[in-house]
Amino acid sequence: MITARLCAPAYELGEFAEPVTELPELLADPRVAAELTAPGAGFHTYHWSDAPVTELMAHAVRGTLAESGVPASEIDMVLLATDSLPGDRSAHRDVAELLEETGISRATAVTTGLMDCATAMVAVGTAASYVRDGTARQVLVVTGDLAAQATGGARIVAGGAAIASDAAASVLVSATASGLPVLGMAHHSDAGLHQAGAPQQQLLARVAAHRELFGRLAARRDGGGLDDVRTVLPSNFAGDVLELYLGDVRLGGDRLSRANVGRVAHCLGSDPLINLADRLAERKHAEPEDGTLVLFGAGVSHLAAVLLGAAPLPVRTEPGP
Template sequence: MITARLCAPAYELGEYAAPVAELPELQADPKTAAELTSPAAGFDTYRWSDAPVAELMAAAVQRTLGEAGVPGDEVDLVLLATDSLPAGRAGHREVAELLAETGLTRATASTLGLMDCATAMAALGTAASLVRDGSARQVLVVSGDLADHATGGERVVAGGVAIASDAAAAALVSATAAGLPVLGMAHHTSPVTRTGGGARQELTAKITAHRELFARLAARHPHRPEDVRAVLPSNFARMVLEIYLSDVGYGGEKLALGDVGRIAHCLGSDPLINLTDRLAETSTAGTRTAPGTDDGHLVLLGAGVSHLAAVLLGAQPLPHASEGAF
């Protein structure tokens, strides 16, 4: 069976950085401002862009292809996980320009949506399935959103537990390039309820959803929480993620929250951004294990208002495989 590998994740942040505390939404709501900028929540800086989302995507794609060593004309399929493309012909033009600018001359492009900040993780799972069954050799997953489009311009999002940033991220899912093996994906949807149950009911529903998601992920590829080296999640308030993920065995140092203060919540791109930064840190520190050593697993977790999606990766990179091996 072909092993799908997640290769060369990369990202591009909005070109402007600004203090979260200066957001008009927070200045008009001191109580929420105090909560979100507290050490427990961790938000400090957000990023914004006045460029089209395709421009941010193109920068991320170019980095991914360059690091993976895969020419653009060898990519079979591009999956765009975004809610920020213009409608109609304008959006089609932006996608066409993105493909031309990045050399993706043979690739078919398609968009995925409806799962808000979990969409990119569902796209990664879809890409891995296509590679495993031989339908494609190289699939590029590209995530990107601008708050002006995706959230109607609102920066305080996800029920008041996150600050939205503008960014894009990309990763190649490949049959041959060196990368982390994609072992499984699971998703879960909980319809938003408005029964007046209050915060306690909402908390219970969120915890139940995370339990179900991780149970499904373990069913796809059996593993234990102690085997997981890190969970790379959507960037919500730190104390919120600790509640949800500690309950399923992934709290404490396993929960990668270092980017919350630096970049805020880059919507669907967060897990790939967090993975990119982790790989850069481990490479610099020289902590990668020798080939063939079992180094556990990593989990990418995308979370929206009512959708969750998680991707399980092997933490040990697989080397480049020649086409003749298949």
């Protein structure tokens, strides 16, 4: 079987950066403001854009193509993981322009959605399946959202656990380029997670959902478990919220990456890829690691995670698995 490799994550933040303390929503609610700006939560800056989401996507895609070394003309499929495209036929025009501007001339473009901030991780898992079974050799996953479209303009999101930013990210899932091997993917949905209920019931339901998701991800390894996970690169919720849910499944503490919560806020589905891009940039000249990494995206009623090998596989030049 062909090994799918995750290659060259890149991202583009909204062109304007503002302190979260200046958000009207926080100014109007001192209690929520205190919670989200406390050291345990960690929000400091959010980003916003007055450009269409496809413009942010184009910047990210160019970064991925340049870093991966795979020509745009060789991309077979583009999976667009977003809830921020127009809801009418103009979305077709916008996507066509995105492909034209980035030189992607022969790819089939498909949109995925309805899973909120878990959508991009499901798209990565889908791309890896296409590569492994030979349907495609080079699949580009592009995620991006603007709060104006994705959240109706709200900046306080995820039940008060995050502040939304505008951003886009992309990554190549490849049969041949140098990248991190995709070892498994799991997702979990529970419509009851977004239904009204007592706070304690909501907490217990979310704890149970995280246990289910990571139990499924561990099972993908034929009993190997997740003990060798070095880092979890998650959705950028408040740090104390992340620690609550991921600490319960023994993926918190030093293994949980929270460095970008303050710097970029919650870029919706793009968070795990943004966090991965920054991690790889920091380790560019470091020795290869053993073990695994987890990309984790959480939406209102959906969770998804992708398990990666921490050490990149080299460029594959010969046909074969």
